Amino acid sequence: MGYRNLQECIADLEQRRELVRIDVETDPYLEVGAIQRRVYRAGGPALLFTRVKGSGFPLLGNLFGTMARTTYIFRDTLDGIRRLVELKINPASLLKHPLDFAGAPRAALHLLPRTVNRGPILAHRATIDRLPQLTSWPRDGGPFVTLPQVYSESPSRPGFRHSNLGMYRVQLAGNRYRLNEEVGIHYQIHRGIGVQHAEAIARGVPFRVNIFVGGPPALTVAAVMPLPEGLPELSFAGLLGGRRLEMVAPPGQLPMPAEADFCISGVIDPTKTLPEGPFGDHLGYYSLAHDFPVLRVEQVYHRPGAIWPFTTVGRPPQEDTTFGAFIHELTGALIPEVLPGVKAVHAVDAAGVHPLLLAIGSERYVPYEAGRQPRELLTIANAILGNGQLSLAKYLLICPHEDNPPDIHDIAAFFRHILERVDWRRDLHFQTRTTIDTLDYSGSGLNQGSKVVIAAAGDKRRDLPAELPAGLRLPDGFTAPRLCLPGVLAVQGPACSGSFTAPDPDLERFSAFYGSDDPLNRLPLVVIVDDSDFVARTLDNFLWVVFTRSDPAADIYGIGAASRCKHWGCEGSLVIDARRKPHHAPPLEDDPAVERRVDALAAPGGPLHGII
Structure with missing residues (x-):
């Protein structure tokens, strides 16, 4: 059975020596984030900061810092989820007719949240300024929630079956936000909350949003999962957490997990946007300040003994790299079901995830052709670029499985396979004015840029030099x-x-x-x-x-x-x-003074000695 709440998880990890308490005072402005990044790079434990400057709430970092710890946290449910994936159950049918799936694993029984009348989350109230004001990078526009679970429901079809739980950036203060009254909600294009927000505007009704922080660890993972249509994130949180999720709803408000640590409840202003950011983001640069929706804060709830989990977002690899690997482990087998003809897809973490996709497809259109060339591959590439967040990719490199390519996660070998076969006269296919990742500033404007498909098939065309060619010349200035x-x-x-x-x-x-x-x-x-x-x-x-x-x-x-x-x-x-351009965002850089403070914590007698 999975953890009921975050406190149970912390107690278990501490007993296993997978969690270390940091009992010296630490500053949520830059220092805590720098510590978490260093411990993540060292493959270290989860970190519980018990004395946080300016806040009475402890901070929890690096909870998902290693794949081994992540799989341990969900050890009781992974086999059941894998069996459900193998069964390829239609999630909408399972929710409507659960008895029809009596032979499915017991995990399916945890899909339906349970409504309760009371819960720890309702015990206490706070204000935004009492929450940990975590700021990760020197140029950040203010403190942010870095592991938020933003919950909303369809205005026309309220209820959890048509709900959305996503990890969208939340700025707590700074810029022109009225402290304790407003927070910023930054959601990127192609996110589920955007559809519901547009529906609320069209219907002229208030768009209520709850922001959960903490709670059962399964909720955090559910908020970043690319789930099939018809399976709400709350249902997946029940599957992954090994128990039905208990939800409590104060009168006139959206439901919230009874065991959450915090919940910021409010309404997105239908007419107002404010500058949000800058913020150090997962491409390794700052995403700059732009106008985004504003949440009018009505209540801030927290449970007794509430703990504020956080992560740091920056140039990969970071803790969200583990999220990506874990998601692939759970859902990789479903890719051929969602995208027929596709054998494998790899969003390359080191390239910032969205900028570069590698894919293996099929080439069956003209099997009698003497020399294989990209045909079906182009159809498959269009399907990939039309599917969910994969549509944000800029570069898609694809080859057919009939050419016996290497493992798609062996990136160097995959590049070699493509470059040995590609014909630059034939194999480049551009989309020149389209959407790219909101956080990517290489294009012509916010959300705007281009894509290219590099589809290579057939016999090897060339040997690749492993050293500089003799007689290599360069123009002046190069x-x-x-x-x-x-x-x-x-x-x-x-x-x-x-x-x-x-x-x-x-x-x-x-x-x-x-x-x-x-x-x-x-x-x-x-x-x-x-x-x-x-x-x-x-x-x-x-x-x-x-x-x-x-x-x-x-x-x-x-x-x-x-x-x-x-x-x-x-x-x-x-x-x-690939040079830096005048319109690019600045890259993230550590603060030397803060890094020296972290070094001091790692000295003999310090809480990080032997960890970093």
Whole structure:
């Protein structure tokens, strides 16, 4: 049986020495976040900060900091969930006719929340300024809730069956928010809450929202799960938590988990938006200040002994990397059911998740063809880019399973497989004015950018050089060629000073410098960067820089490029401009003074000694 609340989980982890108490006073402004990041990188324990400056509530960090600890927390329910996935039960049918699934695992009995008349969450009231004012990065616009569970219901079909629970950013103070009266709700495009918000505006009715913090650990995971349509997140929280979720609803308000630690209850103002942010985000940069909806706060509830769980969001890997791995473990088997023809999809964490997708599909359209080429792959690629959050990808690299590709999680081997087969004249397919991740500033504006599908199929076309070609030449201003992967060259270019609206003259000059017979063309991919040593140092550096600092339509060039029948391609090397651009957001950087304080905590006799 799973944990009823967060306190049970903490007690269990502490008994197993998977949790450490930090009993010295720590500052929620920068210091606590820096500690959590360092402990996560060290594969360390969960952290309970018992003396939080400016707040009477303890902070819990790094709860999901390792895959081993995450699977331990849900050890009692994982087998049942896997069996349900294997059965491929239709969630809507299961909710409507549970007796029809009598042979399904007992886990299915936990799908339906239970309404109760009272619960610990209603015991106490607070104000926003009494909550931990957690600020993770120096340029953040204020304190944020970093593990919120934002609950809303369909205005036309109220009730949990048509509810949404999502992890949307919540700013508690700063900017122009009226303290204790307003908080900011930042939800990205393609999120379930947006559909319900639009429905409330169209109907002219109040849009009520509850923000849960803490409670059973299953609630936190449920808030980030990409669930099939018809399965509410509250139902999945019951499945994962191993018990029916108990919900309590004060008169005139939405329900809230009886065992939650906190609940901020209110109504989203139908006419008002305010600047929210900046905020250090999962691409490794700040998402800048933009207008987002405002929640008028009505009540702040908390349970006795309430604990405030948090995480830090930044350049991967971070704690949310574990979320992604755990989600894949639970739902990976369903991908072929949702997307026929797809064998595997990998959203690459090191590239910020949404910027880069790798996929393996099928190529069955012309089985009698002498040489396989992308046909069905393009249909499958369109399906992937039309599905949920996968639609936010900028780069999709796809190949058929008939070509026996390597494991999709072996990123270097997958790149090698693609680059050995790709034909840049044929295999690039752009969407030039479309939506990308709200947090990605490489495009032409907020939510705006482009995509490219690189679909490679057939026999191997080339051998990839594992060293720099003899006779390699570079134009003036381009220096320090470094091999990142076989066939992938990083070149340090002049600082970018151009605008998004016109081709960059330095990149055009670089591409025009080479003829079709130049040795450079032995390298199918060339990336122009600000620091080639940094980019070539690790695979993660290459993935992060290239795919977070480029927009396909604006930043892809090529040797011998030409357009034929509106299709763009190139005869020689593909060139990606992955330099920092004037319109990009600034990258996240640690505060040196704060890092020195963390170092002191790790000295002999300190609470982090032997951990980091």
